[in-house]
Amino acid sequence: MVALQLDGVGALYGKRLAVSEVSTPSLTAGEVVAVIGPNAAGKSTLFKRIAGLLSGPGEVRLSQSRKGKGAISYMPQDTSANAVLTVYESILLARKQGSAWSVADDDLQLIDQVMEALNIGPIAFRDLGALSGGQRQLVSVAQTLVREPDIMLMDEPTSALDLHRQVEVLSFMQAQARKKGMIVLIAIHDLNQALRFADKVLLIAAGKMRACGDPLDVINPGMLRQVYGVDARIEKCSRQFNHVIVDGVAA
Numbered sequence: 001m002v003a004l005q006l007d008g009v010g011a012l013y014g015k016r017l018a019v020s021e022v023s024t025p026s027l028t029a030g031e032v033v034a035v036i037g038p039n040a041a042g043k044s045t046l047f048k049r050i051a052g053l054l055s056g057p058g059e060v061r062l063s064q065s066r067k068g069k070g071a072i073s074y075m076p077q078d079t080s081a082n083a084v085l086t087v088y089e090s091i092l093l094a095r096k097q098g099s100a101w102s103v104a105d106d107d108l109q110l111i112d113q114v115m116e117a118l119n120i121g122p123i124a125f126r127d128l129g130a131l132s133g134g135q136r137q138l139v140s141v142a143q144t145l146v147r148e149p150d151i152m153l154m155d156e157p158t159s160a161l162d163l164h165r166q167v168e169v170l171s172f173m174q175a176q177a178r179k180k181g182m183i184v185l186i187a188i189h190d191l192n193q194a195l196r197f198a199d200k201v202l203l204i205a206a207g208k209m210r211a212c213g214d215p216l217d218v219i220n221p222g223m224l225r226q227v228y229g230v231d232a233r234i235e236k237c238s239r240q241f242n243h244v245i246v247d248g249v250a251a
């Protein structure tokens, strides 16, 4: 089974330590981890460090890669694309990156399945440069999913999506994590979606990890006041989902 553990991890921009002291329990296959924190807290920086794009202290321990494919796949926050490719070509290219160029039935089936689940079939032959912001984000999610990595690092994958698509994408990523034994880390500002879809929540503030654990242990009125500066309650709705209700800016 795939497992990921961060041990005293930090990240450097040049000589400046932008993130430090991130340690997690062992994250295991099938888990969805929401990475939360205010603007400029260090969420993207942590993802870049885990993906190997930045250096820094500490250790990113990844054990038992499933099939020697790309172990970690990172979807950046900025999904703008200049490439002269169609949506379908870009997803096929993502699927074949780092492997043999022959295309098997399995590859095509997976691409069709992901495109259908994300509802992007109708734009399959549109140029990447001719997409809306939300459509671009959906294509980027599809490119990451078809790589079938052990670890998916999704940096605000639903920030440009309407409500329907937010729920569709997060449900699909959760289902894929469970089915394929991946670990999915999602940087997200919507704390209600984090409460609904995450198994664990990792909180970063001012470049330091403040907590990592059960969503309701991390997202609580005290933390919301201290870290986000809001007066808020967590309440269960009639369907038993927990919601953050914000009463106002903390005095």
Ligand SMILES: Nc1ncnc2c1ncn2[C@@H]1O[C@H](COP(=O)(O)OP(=O)(O)OP(=O)(O)O)[C@@H](O)[C@H]1O
Binding pocket: 013, 018, 037, 038, 039, 040, 041, 042, 043, 044, 045, 046, 077
């Ligand atoms: N390329 C860079 N060089 C130097 N500093 C950077 C660079 N990118 C980001 N930073 C700084 O690192 C800190 C963390 O930024 P980061 O993008 O990781 O925050 P974030 O939590 O993802 O924020 P947001 O929610 O606003 O996207 C910020 O102070 C930011 O200004």
